[in-house]
Amino acid sequence: MSFNHVAIIGLGLLGGSIGLAVQEHLPGVATSGFDADPEVRDKARELGLVGTVSENAADAVRGADLVILCVPVGAMGSAAAAVAPGLGENVVISDVGSSKLTVSRGLAAALPRHTIIPAHPVAGTEQSGPEAGFATLFHHRWCIITPSEDAPADKVEALSAFWEALGSTVEIMDAEHHDLVLAVTSHIPHLIAYTIVGTASDLEEVTRGEVIKYSAGGFRDFTRIAASDPTMWRDVFLNNREAVLEMMDRFLSDLALMREAIRAGDGETMFDLFSKTRAIRRRIVEQGQDDARPDFGRHDHE
Amino acid sequence: MSFNHVAIIGLGLLGGSIGLAVQEHLPGVATSGFDADPEVRDKARELGLVGTVSENAADAVRGADLVILCVPVGAMGSAAAAVAPGLGENVVISDVGSSKLTVSRGLAAALPRHTIIPAHPVAGTEQSGPEAGFATLFHHRWCIITPSEDAPADKVEALSAFWEALGSTVEIMDAEHHDLVLAVTSHIPHLIAYTIVGTASDLEEVTRGEVIKYSAGGFRDFTRIAASDPTMWRDVFLNNREAVLEMMDRFLSDLALMREAIRAGDGETMFDLFSKTRAIRRRIVEQGQDDARPDFGRHDHE
Numbered sequence: 001m002s003f004n005h006v007a008i009i010g011l012g013l014l015g016g017s018i019g020l021a022v023q024e025h026l027p028g029v030a031t032s033g034f035d036a037d038p039e040v041r042d043k044a045r046e047l048g049l050v051g052t053v054s055e056n057a058a059d060a061v062r063g064a065d066l067v068i069l070c071v072p073v074g075a076m077g078s079a080a081a082a083v084a085p086g087l088g089e090n091v092v093i094s095d096v097g098s099s100k101l102t103v104s105r106g107l108a109a110a111l112p113r114h115t116i117i118p119a120h121p122v123a124g125t126e127q128s129g130p131e132a133g134f135a136t137l138f139h140h141r142w143c144i145i146t147p148s149e150d151a152p153a154d155k156v157e158a159l160s161a162f163w164e165a166l167g168s169t170v171e172i173m174d175a176e177h178h179d180l181v182l183a184v185t186s187h188i189p190h191l192i193a194y195t196i197v198g199t200a201s202d203l204e205e206v207t208r209g210e211v212i213k214y215s216a217g218g219f220r221d222f223t224r225i226a227a228s229d230p231t232m233w234r235d236v237f238l239n240n241r242e243a244v245l246e247m248m249d250r251f252l253s254d255l256a257l258m259r260e261a262i263r264a265g266d267g268e269t270m271f272d273l274f275s276k277t278r279a280i281r282r283r284i285v286e287q288g289q290d291d292a293r294p295d296f297g298r299h300d301h302e
Numbered sequence: 303m304s305f306n307h308v309a310i311i312g313l314g315l316l317g318g319s320i321g322l323a324v325q326e327h328l329p330g331v332a333t334s335g336f337d338a339d340p341e342v343r344d345k346a347r348e349l350g351l352v353g354t355v356s357e358n359a360a361d362a363v364r365g366a367d368l369v370i371l372c373v374p375v376g377a378m379g380s381a382a383a384a385v386a387p388g389l390g391e392n393v394v395i396s397d398v399g400s401s402k403l404t405v406s407r408g409l410a411a412a413l414p415r416h417t418i419i420p421a422h423p424v425a426g427t428e429q430s431g432p433e434a435g436f437a438t439l440f441h442h443r444w445c446i447i448t449p450s451e452d453a454p455a456d457k458v459e460a461l462s463a464f465w466e467a468l469g470s471t472v473e474i475m476d477a478e479h480h481d482l483v484l485a486v487t488s489h490i491p492h493l494i495a496y497t498i499v500g501t502a503s504d505l506e507e508v509t510r511g512e513v514i515k516y517s518a519g520g521f522r523d524f525t526r527i528a529a530s531d532p533t534m535w536r537d538v539f540l541n542n543r544e545a546v547l548e549m550m551d552r553f554l555s556d557l558a559l560m561r562e563a564i565r566a567g568d569g570e571t572m573f574d575l576f577s578k579t580r581a582i583r584r585r586i587v588e589q590g591q592d593d594a595r596p597d598f599g600r601h602d603h604e
Contacts (some may be wrong), residue, residue: 007393034350044394074569093427096520122516125596126583130597142515170517181512184502186519190559193520197550197579199556200486208433210483212585213473214349214424217488219401220592221523227583230576234569241564248561252554254501258493259550262543267376267536274532277499281529283426283514290522294434 001158003092007064008033008077009057011044013124013228014096015070016133019050021166022290024135024262034060035130058086066092066162068119069107073097074235087114090154093212094119098182098232099240100146100175108148114153119145119158120178121168130228137166139289146175182213183243188251190233191244193225303460305394309366311333311359313346313380313424314531318397318435321352323468324440326437336362337432338373345432360388368394368464369420373410375399376537382412389416390448394457396421400484400534401542402448402477410450417454419461421447422480423470424488430531441469442590448477485545489538490553495527496535 006022008015011033022031033050034057035041045053052059061067071079076095087093092115097103097261099116107116122140134152143163147156160170173181200211200219215223237244261269285292308324310317313335333354333371336359337343347355356362364370373381378397389395394469396416399405402420409418425443427434446463450481451456462472475483500519502513539546563571587594 011416033383084392112354122519127596141518147571149374157344179505181508181516184508185506185513185516185521189498189524191519192498192557193427194379194576194579195496195557195560196491196553197582198575199553201578201582203486203552205479206486208583208585210593211487212582214446214587215427215586215591216443216486217424218491218527221488221527221585223579223583223586224592224598225520226576226579228576230573230580233576234572237564237572238569240565241567242424244564245561246407248557248564250505251498252557252561255494255497255550255554258305258497259547259554262493262539262546264551266541267545270427270536270539271532273500274496274528274530274535276503277496277525277528279498280514281511281525284508284517284522284525284595287514289514289517290526291600294429296526298593298598 001154001155003028003029003066003162003216005032005064005066007061007067008050009060009067009083010069011035011049011053011071013128013132014121015068016044016047016049016130017137018043018068018070018096018166019090020135021138022186023048023051023166025165029186031063034059040130048128049130057082058084061086063088063090064091066094068157069095070092071234072229072235073099073103073239074105074231075146077110080107084111087111091115092117092123094105094159096121098186098236100178102239104146104148104175115155117145117147117151117156117161118175119143119163120182123162123168123267124225128232136167136187138163142171142173143167143168144173144178146173146178160247179240180247183240183247187236187240187244188247189249190225190228191237193222194233197223197226215272237247303456303462305331305460307332307334307366308358309333309363310352310372311362311369311385312372313337313342313351313355313432314372315430317370317488318432319347319437319439320370320398320468321346322370322435322437323440325350325353327467327469334362334366343426351432351435359384363388363393365390367394368396368461371395371397374534374537375401375405375541376533377396379408379412384411386413389413393417394419395460396461398423398536399513400488402480404541406448406450406477414418414516419447419449419453419458420477421445421459421465423459423465424482424578425470428526428529438469440465443470443471445470446475446480447472447474448480449486460483481545482549485542485549489546490549491544492527492530492535493539493550494553495524497526499528517524527543533550554599
C-alpha cells in the first residue's frame with residue numbers, strides 16, 4: 001500500500017516543509033492542511049504549502065489516508081481530538097514530535113480505534129512558522145519511526161516509504177529508546193544553549209552589548225539553537241522529563257570533573273577530553289550529517 | 303607611525319591567516335615567520351603564508367617592527383624567549399592569545415625591556431594548522447587590544463591601524479575585563495561543547511553510532527566547537543582559570559534552576575527563558591556577527 005492523500009495539521013516549519021516536499025517528490029499525492037492560527041492558514045494558502053487549506057481540522061483530514069500532526073508535543077492530544085470527527089476508517093495517524101513515549105500514549109488515548117504510528121524526522125532549523133518551511137528539509141536526514149508492537153506491518157512500511165520519498169533514511173526504534181537518544185543528541189544541547197545564552201544576557205560584569213560583539217568566539221553558535229521555537233521546546237521538556245533529567249545528570253557530573261580539572265590546573269585531563277571529541281566531529285561530517293567547511297561555511301559569504 | 307615588517311611566530315590558523323591578510327591588505331609591508339614544527343615551516347613556504355619562513359625564531363624577527371606571537375597561550379613565554387636575541391630596539395611585541403592577563407604578565411617577564419601590547423582577534427574556525435588559514439578571517443570581526451597603562455600611545459594606535467587594515471574593528475580593553483568577557487562568550491561555550499560531546503560518546507544506553515546519526519537535532523553544532531585545537535584550549539583554561547570558574551558557576555546555578563523547572567513540570571519558567579534568548583540571536587545577526595540564513599546556510603548546499 002501507499003498513501004494517496006496526506007493531511008497535515010499544523011503548518012509551521014515542519015508541517016509546511018512536509019507539504020512542499022510531498023508536492024515536489026510525490027506529485028500524485030493530494031495534500032490538505034489546517035492550522036489553528038488563521039494568519040498561518042492565509043500564509044499557507046499564499047505560499048501553497050498544501051493543495052487545500054481547510055477552515056477546520058476535521059475538514060482537512062476528510063478523505064486522507066495519512067494524517068500527520070505537526071504541532072508542539074503538548075498540543076498533540078487536542079489536535080487529535082479536533083481531527084477525530086473527520087477521520088476515515090483506514091487512515092494512519094502520525095506526527096513529527098521530538099519526544100515519543102508520552103505522545104504515543106496521548107494519541108492512543110485520544111484516538112483508541114485508529115492506527116497510530118508515531119514518527120520523528122530529525123530535521124529542522126532555528127526558524128519557525130509557515131514561511132520557514134522548504135521542500136529539501138528532510139534530505140539526507142534520518143526519520144525515526146516508533147510503532148507500537150501491534151502496528152500493522154504494511155502501514156509501517158508505507159509510512160517508511162513516504163519518508164524515504166521525501167529524502168530521509170528511516171530507522172525503526174522503540175519509543176523509550178528514541179527518547180533517550182534524542183535527550184542526548186537534541187534536548188540537552190538545546191537546554192544548555194538556552195541556559196548559557198540566558199546566563200550571558202543577565203551578567204552584571206559583562207554587558208549584553210559585549211556578549212553580542214564578541215560572540216564569534218563560540219557563543220554565537222549557541223544563540224542559533226537558543227532561537228528555536230519556545231513553545232515547541234517547553235513541550236519537549238515537559239514531555240521527555242525522565243530521559244532529559246537522566247542525561248542532564250550525566251552531563252553535570254562530567255562538567256564537575258572538568259571544573260575540578262580547571263581548578264586543579266590539571267592540563268592532562270583537559271587535553272585528553274579535547275582530543276577525543278574531534279573524532280566524533282569527523283564521523284558526523286563523513287556520514288553527511290554536517291558541512292565539512294570550517295564554520296559551517298559561514299566565511300564563504302563574507 | 304605604521305609598521306613596515308611584520309614577523310609572525312607560529313604559522314597555524316591564526317598566524318597563517320595574518321600572513322595572508324597582510325599580503326592582501328598591506329602589500330607594502332614585509333612579512334616573515336617561523337614555526338617550531340619543521341613540517342609546518344615547509345607547508346608555510348609552499349602556501350606562501352609569509353614572504354620569508356626562517357629556520358629559527360630569532361632570525362624570523364630580525365628587522366621586524368611588529369612581532370606577533372601566534373602560539374598557544376601556554377607557549378607564549380618560551381616563544382618570547384626564543385625571539386629575544388633577534389629583536390630590534392623599537393619593535394612592538396603582540397600576540398593573538400584568547401586570555402590576556404597571564405599572557406601579558408608572562409610576556410612582560412620574558413621581555414622586560416621591550417614594548418608589549420597584547421591583542422586578541424576574536425576570530426577563528428574549528429580547524430587548525432597552516433592549511434586552515436585564509437586572508438578574510440578577520441573581516442567584520444572584533445580585535446581587542448589590552449595595552450598596559452604605560453604603553454606608548456603611538457604604538458597602540460599603530461597596532462589598532464594594523465588590525466583595522468586587516469578588516470577588523472578594534473576595541474581597547476583592560477586585560478582583566480577581557481578575560482571575563484571572553485570567559486562567557488568563548489571559553490565556557492567551548493568547555494560546555496567539549497563536555498557534552500564527551501558525555502555523549504561515553505554513554506552505555508546510547509551508542510556512538512546513534513549519537514552521530516541523529517546529531518542534526520542540535521548536537522552537531524556542539525561537535526564543531528569541540529573539534530577545536532586541544533592544545534590551544536587546554537592552555538586557555540589553564541591561563542584563565544579564575545574568570546572561567548566564576549562564569550561556570552553562574553551557568554551551573556542557572557542550569558540547576560532549569561533542572562528544577564523540568565523536574566517540577568514548570569513550563570512557565572522554561573517558556574520565559576526560551577523566549578528571551580531569541581532577542582540576543584536577532585541582535586547578533588543584525589550586528590553582522592553571524593549569518594542570518596537558517597542553519598548558518600548549511601541547507602543551501604544540499
